[in-house]
Amino acid sequence: MRVLTQSQLNEWLDDLATRLRLVAPVDVQGRLLYRPVRDHEAIAWGYERSDMSPKTWTFPATEAIVTIEQGSETQINDAPPPDPTVIFGVRPCDARAALAIDALFLEKEPRDGRYAELRDATTLIGLACPEMWDSCFCTVVGGLPNGTDGLDMLLTELEGREHGQSYAVQVLSAKGERLLAGVTVQDRDVALPEPKLTEGLPTLSPSSEWKAAFDDVYWQRLGDRCLACRACTFVCPTCRCFDVRDEVASRRPGHTVFERLRAWDACTSAPYRRIAGGHNPRPTPQSRLRNRFYCKFMYYPDDFGPLGCVGCGRCIDTCPVSIDILEVISDVARLAARESAEVRA
Amino acid sequence: MSKVYTNPMKPELATVRGVRDLATGIKLLQVTLDDAAAMTRFVYEPGQFAEVSAFGVGESPFGIASTTARSEVIEFAVNRVGTVTQALHRLDVGDKVGVRGPLGNGFPLDEFKGRNVVVLGGGIGGAPLRPVIQSILDNRGDYGKLSIFWSARNPDLMVFTDEYEEWRQSPDTELHLTVDNATPGWEHSEGLITTLVEGVAPSADSAVTITCGPPIMIKFAMLSLQKLGFASAQNWVTLEAKMKCGIGKCGRCNLGDQFICLDGPVFRFDRVEQLLESFV
Numbered sequence: 001m002r003v004l005t006q007s008q009l010n011e012w013l014d015d016l017a018t019r020l021r022l023v024a025p026v027d028v029q030g031r032l033l034y035r036p037v038r039d040h041e042a043i044a045w046g047y048e049r050s051d052m053s054p055k056t057w058t059f060p061a062t063e064a065i066v067t068i069e070q071g072s073e074t075q076i077n078d079a080p081p082p083d084p085t086v087i088f089g090v091r092p093c094d095a096r097a098a099l100a101i102d103a104l105f106l107e108k109e110p111r112d113g114r115y116a117e118l119r120d121a122t123t124l125i126g127l128a129c130p131e132m133w134d135s136c137f138c139t140v141v142g143g144l145p146n147g148t149d150g151l152d153m154l155l156t157e158l159e160g161r162e163h164g165q166s167y168a169v170q171v172l173s174a175k176g177e178r179l180l181a182g183v184t185v186q187d188r189d190v191a192l193p194e195p196k197l198t199e200g201l202p203t204l205s206p207s208s209e210w211k212a213a214f215d216d217v218y219w220q221r222l223g224d225r226c227l228a229c230r231a232c233t234f235v236c237p238t239c240r241c242f243d244v245r246d247e248v249a250s251r252r253p254g255h256t257v258f259e260r261l262r263a264w265d266a267c268t269s270a271p272y273r274r275i276a277g278g279h280n281p282r283p284t285p286q287s288r289l290r291n292r293f294y295c296k297f298m299y300y301p302d303d304f305g306p307l308g309c310v311g312c313g314r315c316i317d318t319c320p321v322s323i324d325i326l327e328v329i330s331d332v333a334r335l336a337a338r339e340s341a342e343v344r345a
Numbered sequence: 346m347s348k349v350y351t352n353p354m355k356p357e358l359a360t361v362r363g364v365r366d367l368a369t370g371i372k373l374l375q376v377t378l379d380d381a382a383a384m385t386r387f388v389y390e391p392g393q394f395a396e397v398s399a400f401g402v403g404e405s406p407f408g409i410a411s412t413t414a415r416s417e418v419i420e421f422a423v424n425r426v427g428t429v430t431q432a433l434h435r436l437d438v439g440d441k442v443g444v445r446g447p448l449g450n451g452f453p454l455d456e457f458k459g460r461n462v463v464v465l466g467g468g469i470g471g472a473p474l475r476p477v478i479q480s481i482l483d484n485r486g487d488y489g490k491l492s493i494f495w496s497a498r499n500p501d502l503m504v505f506t507d508e509y510e511e512w513r514q515s516p517d518t519e520l521h522l523t524v525d526n527a528t529p530g531w532e533h534s535e536g537l538i539t540t541l542v543e544g545v546a547p548s549a550d551s552a553v554t555i556t557c558g559p560p561i562m563i564k565f566a567m568l569s570l571q572k573l574g575f576a577s578a579q580n581w582v583t584l585e586a587k588m589k590c591g592i593g594k595c596g597r598c599n600l601g602d603q604f605i606c607l608d609g610p611v612f613r614f615d616r617v618e619q620l621l622e623s624f625v
Contacts, residue, residue, distance in 0.1 A: 065352065065354045065355070066352065066354065066355045066356075068398075068400045068401070068443070070400060070401075070441075074358060074400070074441040075358075076355060076356060076358055076443065078350075078352055078355060079352075104593075104594060105594060108593065110351075110353045110592050111351070111353075112352075112353060112354070112594060113349075113350035113351040113352040113353065114350065114352045114354065116348075116350055117348075117350040120348065211621060214621050240594075240596065241595060241596030241597070242589065242590075242594070242595045242596070243589055243595070244354070244403060244404060244589045244590065244595070245402075245403045246398075246400065246401050246402055246403050248401065256401065258400055258401045260354070260398075260403075260404075262354070265589075265595070265596070265597070267596060267599075272597065273586070273597070274587070275560075275585050275586055275587055276405075276424070276426050276427060276430075276585070276587065277426060277559060279559060279560050279561070279625075281560065281600070281622070281623060281624055281625060282622075291599070291622075294601070294621070295596075295599070298602065299599065299601060299602040302602050303602050
């Protein structure tokens, strides 16, 4: 298997950073974020899970999707092509989240060309998780701490004194192969270490069981706690709802440039589903919070294939009122069991 | 070799060809796409919608109020209720807008052939129904009796009033008007559209109904039609939402696992009833 020592990896990353945009986990005043780095020294080595996922680079929080130029004539222009970007240190759950968003933007017609452009310009180098950390539950939603789905390459830190500080390299796509071309690697006979999995996690109910729990008073009680702060959505690597609006980019006499912005939106906000004239078919925090969970575990997989959750656990850590998606998963399983017991009785 | 990335969120540049008042606070905006090939491709069915941009403000979805058969321009009825519609109301002939569409599905008018058609329009909800009415009138022999129930909160808000005479004159066609609040000079019914429909009591035999209006009107119209013997599978509705993309991506318009923009906006009502979430 190909192996990179830490110094070989550092050299390679430093070289990549001179040729294209290298993005990696960085400690930004105590928050772990994916940011462009100039060399390997800027990387927060030894990090666990980042506070925000690298989604910000393939589906930016705010992005101009077209520009509109109004002068003597009006012109609508495409956004400039994105810079080639390599994201280093992507956790396997976040790579699966990118695949979930791909299912909607790329596989479901019409294909979103702007998103495709960003995805094509981005290479994902994963770093396997040695264990599931607090609030991680990737195994509940079909992932693994060392999963390869959605990655162009996966590095796994090798254990044991004989390896020193080094990484096993799994190349997973042509993009990954191109990136590694010409890089000095060692060829060693190594066994990949098995990650430590958290035991005793709940089992996710199939979408039919979610359907049965839809009208349960449970959602009322859970939603009573929701502050509609939308933090869960903004830290989520799979949430993809967006708003569209225009803003002035520049203005001089007789000439204005507007940017049409695509910006992250959240189904938990009150105005989200409101229609012209003021009617809101999802009028309560309870109905909006329920929609968030149903989107993830029923609508999204039914409509597009993948689940709308990869078990990263960020929303659990972020929610100010301790609404816990993993608890919701086990509560729905319990509700479904109760329901079927009632049917039998 | 570089790949071509088609951005479905990029609007076509369009020019305003005409603006006229339809009702208080409601204007009819007539546009053509600047690119002749794009205009040729812009073929639409009654019931479909488009996203119209007021540059610098944003985009909003509007049911297309014209038919390809009758109109060389694309028409939108714009009710001034928010920032985009306010900006669109300020436009004049020659001004530029953006148009993306046609989007969503249309009414299956071919399926309705040979049957009596009952149309229920509430307020600005009349806009996407006008092309239905026009298409039936233009192919009058293909359909049975056409009963139009048309309503608004008050007489000033009735849309397409200058076309009522044409509708009435068409063979086997009746037009029933009502307003919630009559004003002096109003010669038609006063009261809710549901009362009017139940009073006239169109037959459910070999009939389909088409309803567009505010959600609360649709809800009660469906109950009235049920009383008259219409099965849910005979009733078609068109639903609305503030779709940001109109192409099933932005998430704004989901009704359970359905997207109003992609799976609708036209739905057979029994399908709406089966959804996990209520449209009201």
